[in-house]
Amino acid sequence: xxxxxxxxxxxxxxxxxxxxxxxxxxxxxxxxxxxxxxxxxxxxxxxxxxxxxxxxxxxxxxxxxxxxxxxxxxxxxxxxxxxxxxxxxxxxxxxxxxxxxxxxxxxxxxxxxxxxxxxxxxxxxxxxxxxxxxxxxxxxxxxxxxxxxxxxxxxxxxxxxxxxxxxxxxxxxxxxxxxxxxxxxxxxxxxxxxxxxxxxxxxxxxxxxxxxxxxxxxxxxxxxxxxxxxxxxxxxxxxxxxxxxxxxxxxxxxxxxxxxxxxxxxxxxxxxxxxxxxxxxxxxxxxxxxxxxxxxxxxxx
Numbered sequence: 001x002x003x004x005x006x007x008x009x010x011x012x013x014x015x016x017x018x019x020x021x022x023x024x025x026x027x028x029x030x031x032x033x034x035x036x037x038x039x040x041x042x043x044x045x046x047x048x049x050x051x052x053x054x055x056x057x058x059x060x061x062x063x064x065x066x067x068x069x070x071x072x073x074x075x076x077x078x079x080x081x082x083x084x085x086x087x088x089x090x091x092x093x094x095x096x097x098x099x100x101x102x103x104x105x106x107x108x109x110x111x112x113x114x115x116x117x118x119x120x121x122x123x124x125x126x127x128x129x130x131x132x133x134x135x136x137x138x139x140x141x142x143x144x145x146x147x148x149x150x151x152x153x154x155x156x157x158x159x160x161x162x163x164x165x166x167x168x169x170x171x172x173x174x175x176x177x178x179x180x181x182x183x184x185x186x187x188x189x190x191x192x193x194x195x196x197x198x199x200x201x202x203x204x205x206x207x208x209x210x211x212x213x214x215x216x217x218x219x220x221x222x223x224x225x226x227x228x229x230x231x232x233x234x235x236x237x238x239x240x241x242x243x244x245x246x247x248x249x250x251x252x253x254x255x256x257x258x259x260x261x262x263x264x265x266x267x268x269x270x271x272x273x274x275x276x277x278x279x280x281x282x283x284x285x286x287x288x289x290x291x292x293x294x295x296x297x298x299x300x301x
Contacts, residue, residue: 013239013240016232016236016239016240017182017183017240019231019232019236020179020182020183020232020236020237020240021141022218022231022232023138023216023218023219023222023223023230023231023232024137024138024140024141024144024179024216024218025136025137025138025141025218026137026141027141027144027145027183028058028145030058032149032152033056033058033059034056035055035056035149035152035153035156036055036056036062037053037054037055037153037156038053038054038055038062039051039052039053040052040053040054045068045096045107045110046111047070047071047072047110047111048068048069048070048071048107048110048111048116049068049069049071050066050067050068050095051066051067051068051069052064052066053065053066053067053153055149055150055152055153056149057129057145057146057149058134058145060134061129061134063119063120063127063129063146063149063150064091064119064120064125064126064127065091065117065118065119065120065150065153066091066092066094066095066106066116066117066118067115067116067117067153067157068095068106068107068109068110068115068116068117068118069110069115069157070110070111070112070113070114070115072113073113073114073115073159074112074113074114074296076161076164076296076299076300077115077159077160077161077164078113078114078115078161078164078165078166078295078296078299078300079114079115079116079117079154079157079160079161079164079165079166080106080109080114080115080116080117080165080166080167080168080295081117081118081119081147081150081151081154081165081166081167081168081177081180081187082094082095082105082106082109082116082117082118082167082168082169082173083118083119083121083147083167083168083169083172083173083174083176083177083180084103084118084120084121084124084125084169084170084172084173085103085169085170085171085172085173085174086124086171086172087099087124088124088125089124089125090120090121090124090125090126090127091106091118091119091120091124091125091126092125094106094107094116094118094173095107095118096108100282102282102283102284102285102288103170103283105168105170105283105288105291105292106118108288108292109168109292109295112292112296114295114296115154115157115159115160117150117153117154119146119147119150121139121143121146121172121173121176122139122142122143122146123139123214129142131143132213137216137217137218138215138216138217138218139213139214139215139216140176140179140215140216143176143179143180144176144179144180144183144184147167147176147180147184148180148183148184151165151184151186151187155186162186163188164188164299164300165186165187165188165299166187166188166189166190166191166295166298166299167180167181167187167189167190167191168190168191168192168193168291168295169191169192169193169195170193170194170195170283171193171194171195171256171281172195173193173195174192174193174194174195174196175192175195175196175234176195177190177191177192177195178190178192178195178196178234178237178238178241178246179237181240181241181244181246182237182240182241183240187241187244188244188298188299189244189245189246189247189294189295189298189299190241190244190245190246190247191246191247191249191291191292191294191295192246192247192248192249193248193249193283193287193291194249194250194251194254194256194257194281194282194283195257196234196237196257196262196265197234197250197257197258197259197260197261197262197264197265198227198233198234198235198261198262198264198265199227199230199233199234200227200228200233200261200264201258201260201261201264202227202257202258202261203256205227206225207219207220207225207226207227207230208220208225210225211225233265234265235265238265238266238269238271238272239269241271242269242271242272243271244271245271245272245273245294245298246269246271246272246273247272247273247275247290247291247294247295248262248266248272248273248274248275249275249277249283249287249291250262250263250274250275250276251276251277251278251279251280251281251282251284252276252277252278252279253278253279253280253281254279254280254281255280255281256281257281259276262274262276263276273294275287275290
């Protein structure tokens with residue numbers, strides 16, 4: 001059996017990433033400006049301290065975020081970017097300030113010793129940025145860039161090991177954690193909940209939900225909302241992440257991402273640990289516990 005050379009693997013990844021960019025628009029290839037971190041508040045929150053801050057994503061745009069600093073940090077220096085679902089409150093939900101208790105993963109990770117950073121996705125929470133006014137082809141790519149800058153923020157936090165930064169998210173945050181890792185090699189491990197299936201099996205092939213301004217408008221404008229015409233699928237996303245480890249929570253009752261389409265995508269990808277609980281579009285306590293253990297285990301390396 002022939003083995004792919006490192007150059008062939010690099011070329012293959014570049015080709016896959018280019019296909020994502022055909023739909024999302026280009027990942028910014030610009031000098032990264034100073035973060036100009038602004039601390040806007042700080043308060044104790046049980047097993048951690050919750051810090052309100054904002055940082056510069058690019059000139060003229062600041063991203064609001066919660067930084068959760070554990071009272072007892074993990075000795076490994078592990079940290080996590082924690083991306084919220086589709087909810088008006090944005091970052092407040094993973095930080096434990098409202099919404100569904102099953103989605104308070106930034107808070108729970110901080111209480112376990114992870115340094116956690118929960119930013120607002122564009123047009124959610126306190127983030128009012130119009131990605132298209134900044135020249136982006138999709139809100140998705142603007143999110144990827146913002147979240148890459150969030151990795152920059154974590155690298156400035158005392159005690160964080162830059163080789164041990166993971167990403168976690170549910171639904172909107174579930175696929176955004178994958179998209180981030182596909183473009184950001186500093187993400188060492190991912191835990192994604194209810195975040196994807198194959199485009200062919202998403203809503204029986206109706207890709208309207210992926211094609212509005214909050215995601216990737218080119219799916220409608222250039223590809224007619226047709227899964228057969230879109231130049232990438234989540235197989236490519238996972239391949240860009242591997243061999244970095246990926247944890248998948250894919251409940252069998254998820255009405256957004258039909259589970260057989262998840263199984264199609266993860267098949268044969270040994271770096272993916274997939275779980276299929278008897279649940280709906282949710283991140284149940286037992287699966288969160290598994291996900292946190294997965295991140296801690298793989299962020300030791």
